[in-house]
Amino acid sequence: MTVVPLFVATVLAAVLLWPRGGSPQTDGGADVPRYPGTVTRVVSEPCPSVPSVPEGTPRVGDGRCGTVDVRVDDGPTAGQQVRTPVPDGPGAPRVEVGDEVILVELADPTDPTTSNWNIAEHQRGTPMVWLAVIFAAAIVAFGRWRGLAALAGLAASFAILLTFVLPGISAGRSPLLVAVVGAALIMFVVLYLTHGVTAQTSVAVLGTLGSLVLTGVLATIATAATHLTGFGSEDATTLSMFQGDVDLHGLLLAGIIIGSLGVLDDVTVTQAATVTELANANPGLTRLQLYRAATRVGRAHIASTVNTIVLAYAGASLPLLLLLTADSRPIGQILTSEFLAQEIVRSAVATLGLIAAVPLTTGLAAVVTAAGRTNAAVSTDAPAPRPQPDRSEALAALSSPRTAGSDEPDRTRTAPPSEATDRWPKSNRSTDTAW
Structure with missing residues (x-):
């Protein structure tokens, strides 16, 4: 009654937002011909002397000079030997004999009949x-049918991203709306395909969808409060040059939504599975007991996942973080600048959505798992308790004090049953270690 209408609404929204009319035209310039080739000879030579430059001028390249002979492997000039200069400059590939490379043919502006060849990059x-x-084989070998379903879910995720989300944003649709609908579509397909059509999976779906909506709301509020424009990266600026109609602020929100989905489904599936396993291990647990026990597991999961989110964003923005050591501005100005504030907001919003996913999914799972139970069923399925006298005597023997001057415990003293029982942890007592 809850999941099916949401799925139907997601499909209808995807149909309405689906891009039509082909890809929009971009001002990306002419396509330079690229041909595969193989390096046959490398000749290095000393670079000519250059006039002195002022101190502090950044170096461009490492000063490599010479020529490289390359055999063209495909295209109109297949089999021809061409000569190119040794690649130099920032990010230039280092080539050796036998390397497979990509060649580009550049026409001479002054003489169109003449062309120059250059090495663009390696063939990968x-x-x-x-x-x-190897990646697919390892997943299938360990996960078997579940691993194969996970690979199918991964392929479905990329298919939705490449056929719906990215073309929809390029076509001028609202990036936030497209990202929410696309993330919901990915969630429905991947979770049910990977974990099966069960009540446990449905709980994870509802928890993920609720957390995604909350993440979108928080991202909208946070980016508006911090006045982020979406121009905080070089990629965004380059995109605005080629496609000026793309809403970069909405694209920032869409990135937060898509980035949060991968971690959210991990947490929600884990919480739903935890509640199910606890209920199967002890059918006598009430909804409140299930919620409390599974929440303790969720706290441990969140504590590690929060660090995962921050480190994932930090790793993706490592060149950006290195600018902190080269920038002479005060640290407060650097942290509040557009390019770094964008990453901080992204991490904080994703973490808040992740934290909200634990109580939401755990509460739903506790309600669904305990639904339909009766007192008679609970009492019948619950394991029989240990006899109270034996438990009291054992606790009394373990907790009795030692006699003076003796290394052996006093086995003759028997504590009253009430005293022994008080030392035993209460059934609803948390097992979390005190900080």
């Missing part, structure tokens, strides 16, 4: 194919 197709094969 074969190593990446092998890496993908």
Whole structure:
């Protein structure tokens, strides 16, 4: 009654927002021909002397000079040997004999009949194919059918991103709305495909969807309060040059939504599974007891996942963080600048949505798992308690004090049953260690 209408609404929203009319035209310039080639010869030579430059001028490249002979492997000039300069400059590839590279042919502006060849980058197709094969084989070998379903879910996620989310944003749709609908569509497909159509999966779906909506609301409020424009990265600025109609502020919100989805479904699935396993292990637990026990697991999960989120964003923005050591401005100005404030808001909002997912999913799972139970069923399925006299005597023997001058415990003293019982932890007492 809850999941099916939400799924239908998601599909209808996706149909309405689906991009139509093909990809928009971008002002990306002419496409430079690119051809695969193989390096056959490398000749290095001393670089010519250059006039002195002022101290502190940044260096461009490492001063490598010479020529490289490359055999063109495909295209109109296949089999031809061409000569290119040794790649130099920031990010230039280092080539050796036998390397497979990508060549670009640049026409001379003064003489269109003359062209120059340059090495753009290495060919990476074969190593990446092998890496993908090893990745898929490891997942299937360990997860078996569940691992195969996970790979299918991963393929579905990329299919939705490439056919709906990215084209929808490029077509001028609201990035936040497209991201929420796309994330919900990914969630429905991936969770049910990977974990099966069960009540436990439905609880995880509802918890994830509720947390996604909350994350979107928090992201909207946070970006508005901090006056973020979305121009906090070089990629966003470059995109605005090629596609000026893209809402970069909405694109920032969409990135927060999509980035949070991967961690949210991990937490929600774990919480739903935890409640289910606790209920199966002890059918006598009430909804409140299930909620409290599973929440303790959720706290431990959140404590580690929060660090995961921050480190993931920090790793993706490591060149950005290195600017902190090169910037001479005060630390307060750096932290509140657009490019760094954007990452802080992104991490904080994703963490808040993640924290909200634990009580929301755990509460739903406790209600669903304990639904339909009766007192008779609980009392019948619950394990029989230990006899109270034996428990009291054992506790009394373990907790009795030692006699003076003796290394052995006094086995003759028997504590009253009430005293022994008081030393035993209460059934609803938290097992969390005190800080």
